[in-house]
Amino acid sequence: MTLKECKTGMSVRVENIGDSLLKERLMTMGLIPGTTVKVLRSAPLGDPMAIGIRSYNLAMRREDADKIEVTQVG
Amino acid sequence: MATMAMDNNIIRVALTGNPNTGKSTIFNEITGARQKIGNWPGVTVDKKEGHVTFEGKHIQVIDLPGTYSVNARSPEEKIVIDYLQEAQLDLVVDVIDSSNLERNLFLTVQLLEKGIPLMLDLNMQDEAKRRGIKIDVKKLEKKLGYPVLLTVARDGKSIKNLLNVFTSVSMESYGPSEELQAHIAKIQEIENSGLTGMDLQEAIIKQRYAFIDEILNDVAEFSSVGSTLTEKLDSVLANGILALPLFLVILYAVFQITFAWIGQPIADALEEVITGDFTEWVAGALEGAGVADWMQALILDGIIGGVGSVIIFVPLIFMLFFCLSFLDGTGYMARVAFIMDPIMRRAGLSGKSVMPLMMGFGCGVPSIMGARALDNEKDRILSILAAPFLTCGAKLPIMALFAAMFFPDNAANVVFAMYIVGVVMAIVSTKLLTAAKYKDETATFLLELPPYRMPDMKTVLLETWDKGKGYLVKAGTIIFVGCVLIWFLGAFNMNGMVEDQSESFLASIGAVVGAIFTFHGFGNWEAGAAVISGILAKESVVSTIGVLYGLPDISAEAEDAVETAEALSATGMAAAFTSLSALAFMVFSQIYTPCVTALGTIKKETNSWKMMFFAAGYMFALAWVVSLIVYQGGKLLGFE
Numbered sequence: 001m002t003l004k005e006c007k008t009g010m011s012v013r014v015e016n017i018g019d020s021l022l023k024e025r026l027m028t029m030g031l032i033p034g035t036t037v038k039v040l041r042s043a044p045l046g047d048p049m050a051i052g053i054r055s056y057n058l059a060m061r062r063e064d065a066d067k068i069e070v071t072q073v074g
Numbered sequence: 075m076a077t078m079a080m081d082n083n084i085i086r087v088a089l090t091g092n093p094n095t096g097k098s099t100i101f102n103e104i105t106g107a108r109q110k111i112g113n114w115p116g117v118t119v120d121k122k123e124g125h126v127t128f129e130g131k132h133i134q135v136i137d138l139p140g141t142y143s144v145n146a147r148s149p150e151e152k153i154v155i156d157y158l159q160e161a162q163l164d165l166v167v168d169v170i171d172s173s174n175l176e177r178n179l180f181l182t183v184q185l186l187e188k189g190i191p192l193m194l195d196l197n198m199q200d201e202a203k204r205r206g207i208k209i210d211v212k213k214l215e216k217k218l219g220y221p222v223l224l225t226v227a228r229d230g231k232s233i234k235n236l237l238n239v240f241t242s243v244s245m246e247s248y249g250p251s252e253e254l255q256a257h258i259a260k261i262q263e264i265e266n267s268g269l270t271g272m273d274l275q276e277a278i279i280k281q282r283y284a285f286i287d288e289i290l291n292d293v294a295e296f297s298s299v300g301s302t303l304t305e306k307l308d309s310v311l312a313n314g315i316l317a318l319p320l321f322l323v324i325l326y327a328v329f330q331i332t333f334a335w336i337g338q339p340i341a342d343a344l345e346e347v348i349t350g351d352f353t354e355w356v357a358g359a360l361e362g363a364g365v366a367d368w369m370q371a372l373i374l375d376g377i378i379g380g381v382g383s384v385i386i387f388v389p390l391i392f393m394l395f396f397c398l399s400f401l402d403g404t405g406y407m408a409r410v411a412f413i414m415d416p417i418m419r420r421a422g423l424s425g426k427s428v429m430p431l432m433m434g435f436g437c438g439v440p441s442i443m444g445a446r447a448l449d450n451e452k453d454r455i456l457s458i459l460a461a462p463f464l465t466c467g468a469k470l471p472i473m474a475l476f477a478a479m480f481f482p483d484n485a486a487n488v489v490f491a492m493y494i495v496g497v498v499m500a501i502v503s504t505k506l507l508t509a510a511k512y513k514d515e516t517a518t519f520l521l522e523l524p525p526y527r528m529p530d531m532k533t534v535l536l537e538t539w540d541k542g543k544g545y546l547v548k549a550g551t552i553i554f555v556g557c558v559l560i561w562f563l564g565a566f567n568m569n570g571m572v573e574d575q576s577e578s579f580l581a582s583i584g585a586v587v588g589a590i591f592t593f594h595g596f597g598n599w600e601a602g603a604a605v606i607s608g609i610l611a612k613e614s615v616v617s618t619i620g621v622l623y624g625l626p627d628i629s630a631e632a633e634d635a636v637e638t639a640e641a642l643s644a645t646g647m648a649a650a651f652t653s654l655s656a657l658a659f660m661v662f663s664q665i666y667t668p669c670v671t672a673l674g675t676i677k678k679e680t681n682s683w684k685m686m687f688f689a690a691g692y693m694f695a696l697a698w699v700v701s702l703i704v705y706q707g708g709k710l711l712g713f714e
Contacts, residue, residue, distance in 0.1 A: 022518050023272060027279045028143040029520075030177045041308065044315045045416040048425070050308075050523055054176040055205070057308075057523040059412045061419075064518055 001072070003051070003065035006039045012070035013037070020067045022060075030054040036073060085133045086162065087240050090154055090185070091169035092178050093140035094405075094524035096197045096227035098122075100169060101137035102533045103233050111540055117149040118446050118679050128237040142177070144184055145275075158190050165240060168192045172202035172209065172224075173525065175294060179286045186218065187258050191245045194222045195236070201525060206297035213293040219251035228530050257285045304405075304525040312409040312523070321410060325432075328397040332436075337393030338633070341386050345631070348382040368571070372561055375621070379630075380557030384548065384613050386631060387467055392542040394436040398429065399537040403529025411521055422504040424448060424519055427457040431500070433541070434464035438672040439548075440541040441466075442679055449519070452512045456504050458679055459689060462668035463500040465493045468612035472663050474635035475616055479642060480656035485635070488660075495664050503696065548611070548671045556610035560618055564603075575622060590698070594662065595655025595705045600647075605662070611669045623647045654713050658705035666697035 006012055014035045017023050030053055031037070038052040048061045091097045101109070105124025112121045122137040138157060139150035146152040158166060168185065170178040185192055196202075196209060215222045223239055225232035250258070264277045311317055331337065353374060360370045401407050407429045415425025423431075430444025441461040448454045465473065473492045477485040563580040565571055572578050580603045588602030600622040607618040613630060616638070620628035623645040628638045642648070651659065667673070667690045677686040 019272065020518075021516070022520055024145065024147065024275055024279075025142070025520060027276060028145065028180065029522075030180065030283065032276070032280055032283060040305075041313045043312070043413045043416055043425075044318055048412060048415050048519060048521075050312065050412065054174070056174045056177060057304075059408075059415075059519070059521040059523055061415070061519045064520070 001070055003037065003039075003049075003068040003070050004062045006049075006065075006070065006072075008039050008041055010039045010072060011036060011074035012039070013073050014068060014070055016069040018067040018069070020064060022064050023067070026068075029058065031058075031068070037070065083132055085131055085164045085240055086136075087133060087165045087167060088136045088138055088158065088161070088163050089167050089169055090138045090158065090181070091140060091195075092142055092171065092174075092181060094522060095140070095169045095171040095178065096530075097140060097169040098137060099227045099530040099533050100195075100197065100225070100233070100236065101135060102530065102536050103228065104133075104236065105135055106532065107536070109536075114149075114153050116681075117153070118443075118681070119149050119153055120446075126237070128241055131241045133237070133240050141181065143181055144188070155188070158185065159188070165243060165245060166190055166192050167195050167236075169195045169197050171198050172196045173198055173205045173207060175207070175209075175290060176283070176286055179289070180282055182218075183257070183282050183285060186220070186250065186254060187261055191248060192220050193239065193243060193245070194218070194220060195225055196222060197225050197227050199224050199226050201527075204299070205302060206299040208295040208297075210293045214289070217251060217289050217293060218254055220248050253285075253289075257281070260285075302525070307526050308409070308523070311406065312412055317409070317413040321413060324401070324406070328394070328401070329435075331397055332390055332393045337390040340389035340393075341631075344389060345382075345386045345629075348378070348385060349629075353378055353382075368565070372558065376557045376561035377554060380560075380614060380617055381550070381553055384468075384545070384553050384611075387613070388542070388545055390467055391436045391545050392538055395433065395440065395541045396534065396538040398433060399534045399541070400529055402429065402537075403527070403534050405524045405526045408521060408523050412523065415519060419519075421501045422508045423456055423460065424453045424517060426519070426521065427453065427460070430457055431461060431464065434461040434466060436467055437545055438462050438464070438466050438668055439544050439675045442672060442675045443541075445679065450517055452515050453517055455680065455685070456507060456512070458676060459507060460500040460504050462672055462689070462693060463503060463665060464496045465664065466612065468669070469663060471616045471630050471632045471635065472608075472612065473660055474632035475619075475638055475642075476651075476656050476660050478635040479639035479647070480651060480653045482639070488657075492660055492664050495661055499665050499696070499700070544671070552669075552671055553611050553613060556607065556614055557617075559610070560603075560607050560614060560621070564621055575624075580622075591662075593706065594658045594698075594701050596651060596659045598650050600650060601659060605666070608663065609667050609669060611671070612663075615663065619647065652714050654705060654708045657708065658701045661704050662697045662701035664697075665693060665700055667691075667694045 003012065014031060014033050014037060016033060017026060017031070035053055040050040040052050040057060042049050048059050049065060050057055050059045089097050089101055101122060101124065105126055108126060109122060109124030113119070114121045119139055123134070125132065125134045127133070138154045141151045141154050144151050144155040146155055168182050170182065182192060182194060194214070202209070211222045211224060221243060223235065225236060260281055261278060264274070264281060269277055311320060356378060357370070357374055360373060410428050411425035414428045418425050418427055426448050427445070430441050430447065433444055434441035438461050441464070442458050445454045445457040448457055473489045477488040481488045560580065563583065564575050564578050567578050575581060581599045583606065584599035584603030586602065587605055588597050588599045591597045591601060600619065603622060604615045604618045608615040616628070616630040623642060625641055625645060628641060673686050673690055676689050677683060680686070
């Protein structure tokens with residue numbers, strides 16, 4: 001499953017981040033394999049999505065979230 | 075450099091840290107108005123420097139751009155690391171949002187690895203407390219080997235504490251702890267392990283976060299609290315489809331505050347002073363000094379009339395920027411970028427363009443500069459080139475006058491339609507440019523949604539001033555020169571001063587320009603001259619029209635449009651335009667080449683003359699075509 005498919009309220013653990021322009025920035029900002037991510041909400045029309053990681057909130061487009069493999073933890 | 079290092083009286087301090095940590099608030103609280111905002115050489119990144127004297131010691135503070143790391147991947151990151159490694163500093167303060175320690179410490183650890191001694195300022199203590207975070211300062215100091223200070227950013231005690239530390243701390247007595255040294259050794263091990271590229275980066279980043287987790291396990295306690303205010307607000311303001319009408323309500327309030335409740339009354343009062351007492355006083359003084367008639371006319375009609383009409387607009391501009399800076403300070407603007415991204419993306423832009431483009435309804439200059447906040451070259455250029463299409467404060471009087479004069483029954487609707495024309499053209503143009511130049515580029519969108527906060531008023535006011543002051547400078551320079559120039563061109567020809575303006579230089583030039591609008595229905599020299607003066611400054615279009623139709627005293631303000639229209643109806647202007655050609659002229663004015671100040675800003679922000687000339691020519695051509703379609707299309711449909 002990728003982060004793109006996650007529904008609001010789900011908690012997931014990051015397994016792998018595929019190569020993308022954002023990869024290094026995402027990892028720098030604390031989104032690395034093993035990090036727990038909570039899907040908080042979506043903008044109108046469902047995209048971009050807001051996620052909570054490491055005690056702060058981040059927004060990204062679902063297209064970019066598709067590169068992030070996750071497994072559900074809650 | 076040697077002399078500077080020897081100058082023991084000046085203490086040099088740099089502030090570094092993540093965005094949204096209250097770093098700039100601290101900088102503004104410390105330096106107040108004793109700061110200047112410039113540019114880092116070669117890049118469009120703000121360089122903020124300020125100074126303060128505390129207990130007889132002179133302190134120089136530099137506010138480095140907020141960054142999440144110093145990988146030198148962006149101009150900001152490169153500036154931070156280069157500056158910290160090269161400048162002779164007495165102290166580097168790393169401002170940290172205590173409610174968001176893990177991510178903030180990433181930059182800290184990275185800087186410490188590079189051997190830059192830091193003082194950690196755990197800011198936003200109040201917020202951390204509310205979120206149930208407790209930090210053991212002494213333990214943290216021991217863990218890293220560097221001094222730690224707690225602050226609440228905005229209160230006077232925190233600022234005084236900081237200044238005390240600035241003047242007393244000696245970084246020489248600090249050095250990396252054993253734990254930090256062990257971490258640095260591990261990083262070196264990874265670097266020498268043969269990994270390359272992204273795999274190497276990933277391994278290093280993982281090690282940093284592992285080290286941060288290890289520290290925090292020891293020094294911080296996280297107790298769970300209920301859902302925070304930010305979450306409650308976000309579930310309304312940034313959640314699903316309902317967030318959009320709420321944004322419209324807030325936007326409406328901003329425009330009401332600017333144009334009805336606060337900005338306009340101040341503008342009216344100012345106008346009273348300028349057109350009344352001040353003009354009379356100057357007229358009296360000139361008369362008394364025995365100044366020649368033509369000189370009096372130049373000063374009173376040309377300069378005070380022209381510059382005055384811009385000065386009067388200043389309260390509106392400042393009010394709009396105040397509201398937008400305030401909203402930005404609360405954190406709401408990040409939500410606007412979030413909820414508007416689906417719409418902006420379909421228009422070919424990014425959600426982050428909303429805030430800069432909103433400023434475009436006040437003035438194009440800060441709007442173009444605001445594009446700095448965008449992630450990539452494509453989004454920046456597209457946002458810069460979209461901004462001039464919007465109805466800035468200086469275009470509004472043109473629209474108001476023509477609407478009042480030629481569409482008296484529907485004036486408000488016609489003006490509103492022109493706002494729509496501006497927005498639609500911004501979108502159409504973005505689509506055209508994307509198709510022509512950026513077809514294969516993908517844009518990314520990554521945006522921190524910071525907690526909602528009460529903005530620091532000093533910061534809001536300083537930002538308002540910074541964005542708005544360009545407008546004052548413009549009034550004092552370009553508009554001043556423009557008014558004198560237009561007056562001169564209208565009053566002289568090759569043989570000297572002329573009685574009849576239709577024999578002046580302006581008429582000759584206007585006739586040439588006017589000729590290209592033959593099929594637009596406004597191919598007269600007066601319209602041609604107005605178009606030229608509009609490139610100097612859109613503010614001068616209405617005043618030029620006034621001068622040309624023999625009414626130099628008309629008000630160039632939107633709200634006086636009805637009176638002005640009545641006065642002008644008695645002149646040749648009523649016959650020079652039909653309703654349809656007036657509409658074509660309005661559409662043309664809405665779209666064509668921005669004023670020279672905006673063009674200069676485009677040059678500065680894109681660092682390219684080519685881009686500036688492209689913008690000027692492209693927008694003129696687009697305006698010419700669209701306005702032609704309006705006129706000829708209207709005629710085909712039987713309008714006049």
